[in-house]
Amino acid sequence: MKARNIGSNSKMTEIVARKRKMGDRKEKTAPKWPSIKPKNNLHVTPLRDFDLFTVQNFFSSAESKAFIETAEGIGFAHQGSLGPAKGEAYRDNDRISVNDAVLADSIWDSGLNKLFSDIRIRGKAAVGLNPNIRLYRYKVGQRFGRHIDESNDLGDGKRTRYTLLVYLSGGPGELKSKAKNDSNKPTDSSFDRLVGGETVFYGSRNSIVAEVAPIEGMALLHIHGDKCLLHEARNVTKGVKYVFRSDVVFA
Template sequence: MTNKQKQSSQQKVNSNTHTTTLSWPLISTKFNLQIETIYQDHIVIIPSFFTSQECTNMVKFINKTVPLESANPSLIPKKGEAYRDNDRFSIEDIKFSEILYNSGLNSLVSNWSSTLTKKPAVGLNPNIRIYKYSTGQKFGQHYDDSVQDSLGRISEWTLLIYLNGGNNENDIFLYGGETVFYKKKEEIVIRPERGMALLHKHGHDCLLHEAKEVKRGFKYVLRSDLMFA
């Protein structure tokens, strides 16, 4: 299956996780967020999870402050890994994960429960990842595995927050970089929109998916996981 293996890069990212403190840009609490279901019990989006200004501030912060780990285009994936050549950074930050969760996500998922354990959603993985894709970069077909965070909680959903993209993008141009899910012969295409959050089921119920190549411009993404306990 080459690039269609269960992706094991979670362990690789965790081994390079930073523990230094970052002074993140402010994220406001929203009271009017809404979930839109893309594929029942598997994929949902939250438009305007970040405001346009929050996205601008976050991208400037990433470019100025975050020591992204450079991509290695010549990297050949090991067995069980998918090809990826985007720049990235990982940090353990419990406080910021709580800020993200309590900014409006908590009220949307408060009644969600684990498929396996029936335990409720309780927060986000403090392992925060930052992805920057330049023109020509991508993340091949893979599955996201369920993980246990530093607090002993178990994940079942991936959270992606797109910091740029969409027809109204006026700061950082992006063409391409879609997140594509594969359900038998059907393709479910999620195009990055500035400030939009994407939640998709992972672990046992994860759909094969990939981040398509960025054709022009840059793509910025924040990543965490929804945890249950």
């Protein structure tokens, strides 16, 4: 009778079991973001020349709601800070961060590229959006204290120069429903009209330069880096505030 190689058989069994386990894993599917349609005749409202301006109806109501639905499906993570005592702005909101160059390009090409066609910073032109896409959720009592947005070097001569915020809720067309029996979805306050959550910009001597109330689909753009105005996201007192965030890249 031949001796059995128990060690070899055990190793083979372990390899087969590992392969079966790997085969059982489900591949994570990429988020299904809404298809962004081209926007013609976008209207710009300057709040401080082209350093700070808004764009009405940058996202349609359907696009805004679809972003919220997809984001809630992904799931938000809470984001806080050490606070002013530790040199950080007070921050209390929920956040998602994904890298998606295709989504960034589709939003840029939907009309934002035309708005920036004549803007130059230190001889550089706007070339697109930062593929690092962030979505924020502010429930009742949440806010983001006074802070400035930094300019980030993306390499290859590319640098972020403007903050892009698009309000996904607020005003006449905001979210009115939520999925049932899902603890990760917004609370019942999502049935309420959004109150609060204004983005406020400050100038010298604490003077208010602009106070922007969230309106569904409206974009807010402001220069950041060394020319960034001190600003804050005020406390939400009713409803839920959702925001899409990226940056305009120059090169």
